[in-house]
Amino acid sequence: MGTIVELTGVNKLYGTNHVVKDLNITVEEGEFLTLLGSSGCGKTTTLRMIAGFEEPTTGSIKVEGESIEEKEPFERNVNTVFQTYALFPHKTIFNNIAYGLKMKKVPKAEIKERVLEMMEMVQLSGFENRYPSQLSGGQKQRVAIARALINRPRVLLLDEPLGALDLKLRKQMQLELKRLQKKLNITFIYVTHDQEEALTMSDRIAIMHDGVVDQLASPTEIYEHPATRFVATFIGETNVYDGCITSITDGIATVTLENGAVRVKCDSSFSILEYATVSVRPEKMRFETKPQDGFELIAIVKDYVYVGSVLKCIVSLPNGNELKIERLAGQELPPIGSVIYPYWAPEDGVLIHNDSYKIFKALDEIKLA
């Protein structure tokens, strides 16, 4: 196992529109890496640069250690599964899947054997002579995947391949894709805006935001230790509090918020008087009816929402911000409108550097100068 795809300092500009900003990503061999982000974050552009449909404005892209920026798409040993499938409407399913092998001038007998084998693998046997227009969305998707995989690419690029399918089919295809990826041991670079899809399928996720990778880590790491405020709010539900670190003792920081001080675990990268954000997942939040040591938060219960086995409490802070607190259903609860004291175990919260802190710091430096 080694590095298979390496993006170094990749920038992409359309005119003055900076779509991808100084991107550095390394993809390990056999890995399932997802580029996750909302639309317009540059994830598809990144994928298209690896495929060769777009040229990076600056920076280098290496596949298997070899620079490929200068290579045309047909010279690259990567294949793409398109969001719109892009099946050739005038060719049968067999000929669609055989296309790549035909271009490589593989002998006819071998093409036939490999296509039929591939069709069996994606459960499309018997569809050889049909045309793409005669297939359902899910079947078209399988053809698109088979057509790319049959070339045995070192890297398979998938651009929101399941975006057009309904929920049930999408879930099924997610598992199938994962199974294929493990079976064939091909590196997958997968683009999606669906965070659940990313969390279930990926070995690692790169969260992109405004052309920048905010965090590149395993799904667990991203969920438990978001690196930026954006990542914390983008993945799953969370409560975020912006404040200023007023003291640090024994790796526990006291952060003073608009609504009072709270305590959270912190590492050595934080310093006193730094602006920071605290993120606490709803399932880690607790509350009592009497004040808690080290926490000055006070809130009013606004509503309870039952979500199956858990109960979501919506509470309101004095400044109007709402918090979500999850509790197991069946517990005794204070009535709506009563005053409660939210808190959490300091190690359950995550302290995140706040970008605006840098602005304040820069302003301070200007003042000092």
Add this chain to the structure above:
Amino acid sequence: MSKISKHEFKSNTMPAIVTVGPVAVLLVFLVVVPLILVAVMSFCQTDEYYNVVHKFTAENYRKLVSADYLKIYGQSLLIAFFTTVLCVLIGYPFSYVIARTKSKKKKLLYMLVIIPFWTNSLIRIYGWRSFLGNTGWLNSILMSLHIIDEPISFLYKTGTTVLGMVYCFIPFMVLPLYTAIEKLDGSLLEASSDLGAKPIRTLFEVIIPLTASGIFSGCIMVFIPCLGYFFVSNILGGGNTDMIGNLIERQFKSANNWPLGAALSIILILVTLLLVKCYQKAGGDMDNLGV
């Protein structure tokens, strides 16, 4: 119940009569009746002063299968064929560029085809004549550059007729091609390249098969009117390259043999219908021909 359906019947048919009626009347009087008259005339005789005599004869058609006429049909088909082939060869790359370009010049390029289309083709063909003539621009330039010593006679050659035809008919080729190529999904081209196809393979495997309907309707749009065009071969071919259109024109004017001209017209119509039928049989879309 019956009252309602009666009411519906009325409300549905009245507008149809109002809207389709006048068109139908126009078509009957301006197309159907004249066509019948032409067909009837093609079986009429003439007296010694070439006045039409309403007596049945098949003589006109018999004349039209003589060797002289067959030679001209062959020549017409050949000129129309070369015109069509040249229109495809010139029109396809051009249409491809204007259809696929993303730049703002797209409209400008498109207008380059459309604007000559709006100008009277007779004037444009006379333009070519004065450009190519012995004392025309081309010869003057070549002579003043001392490339040639005496004027080359470009006019009155079959090639010149084809040139004029191509010039007249290229918009009819470019427009359907443009429509077909613009409809082509760009991701298919990317997919083809992604799967290892060099541009030339993509052209033959994906682009041409998927725009075949455009090529096909363009060819029909060029080939059929080309057969009946007479003034291009008149002006640029100078009578050396007669086509069916010239024969028809001559029978109705200088030769004053209307029944023979009518028979020729009927033959041309039949050839046209046959070609359109072939087009339809081959899966061509009639909408693309504007009919």
